[in-house]
Amino acid sequence: MAAAIRHLTATSASSFAMRREALAVATPRRWATAVASGQTLGGRGGRVYGRTGALGIKAGMIAEFDRWGTRHELTVIQLDNCQVVQVKEEATNGYTALQLGICDAKEKNVTKPLRVHYSKAGVKPKRKLGEFRVAEDGILPVGTQIHATHFVPGQLVDVCGTSKGKGFQGAMKRHNFAGQRATHGVSKTHRAIGSTGMCQDPGRVFKGKKMPGRMGSDRVTVQNLWVYKINPQRNLLFVKGHVPGVAGGFVRISGAGKRGR
DSSP states (O other): OHHHHHHHHHHHHHHHHHHHHHHOOOOOHHHHHHHHHTOOOSSSTTOOOOSOOEEEEEEEEEEEEOTTSOEEEEEEEEOOSOEEEEEEOHHHHSSOEEEEEEEEOOGGGSOHHHHHHHHHHTOOOEEEEEEEEOOGGGOOOTTOBOOGGGSOTTOEEEEEEEOOOOEEEOHHHHSOOOOOOSSSSOOSOTTOOOOOSOBTTBOSOOTTOOOSEEEOOOEEEEEEEEEEEEETTTTEEEEESOOSSOTTOEEEEEEOSSOOO
C-alpha cells in the first residue's frame, strides 16, 4: 500500500512538472534581469515597466480539455485592430508611454478633436483608447499593430475591465450581510441592515458605512491570469479564468505586476 502511494505521488509530481514545462515560457531577458535585481524600469512603487500591454474585447467564455484530461475554463479576448496611436516621451510629457486604440469606428461617430488626433497619427478612428507606461526601449512607432502574438502561452497577465452593473441592491447582496433572524421578535425587517451608528453623540453616520446602493460597474483588475493559448489567424487570446465585464466589453491586458509563485 505504501509503495502504491509513493508511486502515485511520484507520478502526479512528474505529470505536474511535465505540464508546467510544456506550457511555461521563458521570461524576456531584460525583464527577468530587472526583476531579479530589483531594478525599476520607470514607474512608481517599484513597479517594473517593460513593453506595452494591449487593448482587447471580451468575446465570451469556453471550456477546453488539455491532453491530460483536465478541464479549463477560458475567456476569449479578441485584439481587434489594436494599434499604436500616440507616443509619449520623457522630454515632452515627463514620462514614456504608448497610447493604443482598438476597433475601427465610423468617422461620423468620432468627435472633431479626436478626428484631428487620428488624422495626425495617420490611423483610422478607434472606438476605445488606452495608455500603457513603457520603458524607453519599449517604445513602438505610431501605427504599429499589436497582435495576439504579442503574448505567449504560459505567460501571466493582468486583465482590467468594468464589472457588470447590478443596479440598486440591498446590503445582503451588495455587502454579503447575514440579515436578521427569521423569527423571535423580528418583524418585517429580515433583510434590513440594522443599526447605522450611534445616537446623539456623534449624531451622524460615519463615512464608509456599508449601506444599500448601486452595485457593480466598477473598474476591476484580475491578476495573474494564465495565457492558455493564442490564435494568430483570428487574433484571439485565450486566458484561464474569468475576466470582468460583459461580452463585447473592452479590457486592458498587461504583464503581471505581481508574480505568483
